[in-house]
Amino acid sequence: MKFLLFSLGLSGLFFLGASLTISEINGPAHRSPYENKDVTDVTGLVTAIGPSGFFLRDTTPDRLIQTSNSVYVFTSSSISIRGNIAVGDIITIDGRILEYRSSEAYLFLTEISAPRNLRKVSSGNKVEPVVLGMERAPPAYHYSAIDETAGGVFAVPNNQSLYSVVNATAEQDKYGLDFWESLGGELVKIPGPVVLSKSNSFGDVWVNGEWRVTGKNSRGGLTIVPGYTGADANPEAIRIGSPLDGTKNEAAKLGDKLEEVTGVITYVLGFYTVLPLTALKVKSHAEPSLPPPTLLKSGSTCSGLTFGCYNVENLALSSAHLPQVADHIVTYMGTPDFVFLQEVQDDDGSNNSGNVSSNQTLAALSAAIRDRSGVSYEFAVIDPVDGMDGGQPGGNIRVAYFYNPEFFTVRNPNPGSSTEATEVLPGLELKFNPGRIDPVNVAWTNSRKPLAAVFDTGDGDKVFVINVHFTSKGGSSSIQSDARPPVNGGLADRQAQAESVASFVSKILAEDRTAKIIIAGDFNEFTYVSPMRAFDGIAYDLDVVTSTPVEERYTYLFDMNSQQLDHMLVSYEITQRDPEYEHVHINTWNTLEGEVSDHDPSVAKLNVCK
Structure with a gap:
């Protein structure tokens, strides 16, 4: 992502008679104890220069690991100061401390x-x-003490406090935010970086280096x-941003x-970020470049039918990614006998x-x-x-079902309208099918409504399906x-x-x-958060x-x-009939340009016999 480091001048005059070290300026908490004060005779070693400022390291650092020994010096786009310094210079400056x-x-x-x-x-x-990883290594579990007090980083209710207001002394060995803050402005080296995301349109990626990690897939x-x-x-994990020398990171x-x-x-x-001195270079690509197709194949009988689930990301009749x-x-999901689809547009x-019909698209x-299968x-x-x-405005996305009529038929078809609620009737039938x-x-305002249906499976029994696409995470914070x-x-x-x-x-x-029931789709939530409970x-x-x-267990990056x-x-x-299940990482393993959807599909093989 393009970065822009700049400040807004603040009114008011403050002056400290004695000079401060950079470590003292940073202090042991998130915000400087000398915020909005003028300082003189700040001495430091120039470690890096960027388009809008440079980075200084304390020449007389303290021994407090909570306090960063480096700081960013903002000069705006002017080169009057940056043009007179070079990496390796020790300089003294006056200025104002801002947050x-x-x-x-x-x-x-x-x-x-x-x-x-x-x-x-x-x-x-x-x-x-x-x-990093040798002299200093990030903690692998927790972001902040506030999160842990609340019950974790995904605790409900959230937004209970503000990190910058609490401004507690950093516990850099326990909490990720404290760790990265304790190195703010510092020149670091990351040995053996492994990419955790895909390059975005600005060339940014997330990485871990040669240090302890959790959840490695x-x-x-x-x-x-x-x-x-x-x-x-x-x-x-740490994000790698745009190079300071103006070059472009390799995808x-x-x-x-x-x-x-x-x-x-x-x-x-919104993120702690390493701005590299020059462009990232790929040492080796992960292999294989794309995953193999699912191993789950239909048994063509009710004892082993396949069920797929795929968010097809704004699919319309004119979509270039429809083929x-x-x-x-066909190729990666094995043409499942039944498919839960999300994000089908009109x-x-x-x-x-x-227009709201999706018949031509489907x-x-x-x-x-x-044609393929x-x-x-x-x-x-x-x-x-x-x-x-x-x-997407105008797209009218909805959920839909694909089913192979050799194995499934809609039971007593009686579709409801968009505003009619289906109900469970005595005798285990649906008032509207599908409905x-x-x-x-x-709860469904400006959100996709779930679609329930009951299908006969050909052996005289029936299976209930519910296709969901819950409200998005729009409005979330970093x-x-x-x-x-x-x-x-x-x-x-x-x-x-x-x-x-x-x-x-x-x-x-x-x-x-x-009853045999399958609920599948894009829940827009993690297993560990309250809606799934x-x-x-x-x-x-x-x-x-x-x-x-x-x-x-991942379908999204x-x-x-x-x-x-x-x-x-x-x-x-x-669950008592030996189900099988796979995620097919055809999109998460791909490049941004190569992905067809931002979600991976999944495939299950289930016994739905009577």
Whole structure:
């Protein structure tokens, strides 16, 4: 991401008669004890120079590991000072100590602003970086003491306090935010960096180096896994931003290994970030470049049918990625007998025409799959009210089903409208089939409504399916934000949505505790957060049932974390029939340009016989 380090001048005059060291300026907490004060005769070694300032290291550092020995000096775009210094110079300057942030949601960056009266003491001094993993290593579990007091980084309710206001003395050996803050402005070296994300459009990536990590998956990423308090979201990772010399980072993807990185630690747009001295270079790419297809193949009988789940990311009739989605369903998902689809747009996509039908989009996808596999999917869908289900404006995204008519037929077809709620009727039938669950509930405002249906399986029995796409995490704060625990956008809606769906499932089970039920889709939430707990004792996560290693439970990349937003839950009856389950990492392993969706698909093989 492009970075811009700058300050706003503050009114008021403060003056400290005695000069301060850089370590004293930083102090042992997040914010400087000398904030908004003028200082004179600050002496330091120039370790790096950027387009808007430079970085100074204390020449007489203290022994307090909580206090960073380096600081950023903001000079704006003027080169009047930067043009007179070089890396390796020891200089003395006057200036003002500021705490800067570009958004109230972010943490503050301690800096010396408006430097003046530069005096050069010496030149050509040796500049050695702090070697991370050897001299200093980040903690692997916790972000801040505030999070732990609240119950973890994903605690509910969140946003209970502000890191910058509490401003407690750093505990850099326990908490990730404290660790990276204790190295603010410092020149560091990262040996053996492994890429944890994919390069974004600015060339930024997340990495870990040769230090202790948790949640390492087989591809080399860091997965959100169970932790001491809820879940461990990997504070040991660090973002690599734009090079200080103006070059462009080489594109990388999950699991790639980079050449050694040397740069300065700062805080940019919501994250602690290393700005490398020059462009990142890939040492070796993760292999294989793409994952193998699923090993789960349909048995073509009710004792072994395959069920896929795929968020196809704003799929419309005109979407350039429609043929690739078809290829993924055939080649990588093995043309499942039944597919839960999310993010299907109306036929004219983001063109806000008032059209809501997706029949042409779904028919085109079905035809593309037939051309590749010979399987002719039929589909079931209920179109939304225009503009009421969120997503890309004009697109009217919704969930839909593909099913192979050789193995599935809609039982007593009676589709409901977009605003009619289906209900569980005596005798284990649905009032509307397919039908939406509780669609006028305010929990679904500007969000996709879940679609319930019951299908005959060909052996005289039936299987209930519920396709969900819960409210997005829009409005969330950075995991390294000032709000602690971080803001989890849309949480209250997802909680109510989960409770609504869980209640519907409970009504099916009240009619028949042996009912075969599958709930799948994009829940937009992690297993360890309260909305998913609404299903406890009602439906069971297939990852848990099939003992998928916790590190391999991911379908999505976001910032430093391999994470799981897409889940497949089943009723108890199905858990007793040796289910199988896989995530196919066709998109998370890919480059940004190569991904077809921002989600990975998943495939299960289930016994749904009578």
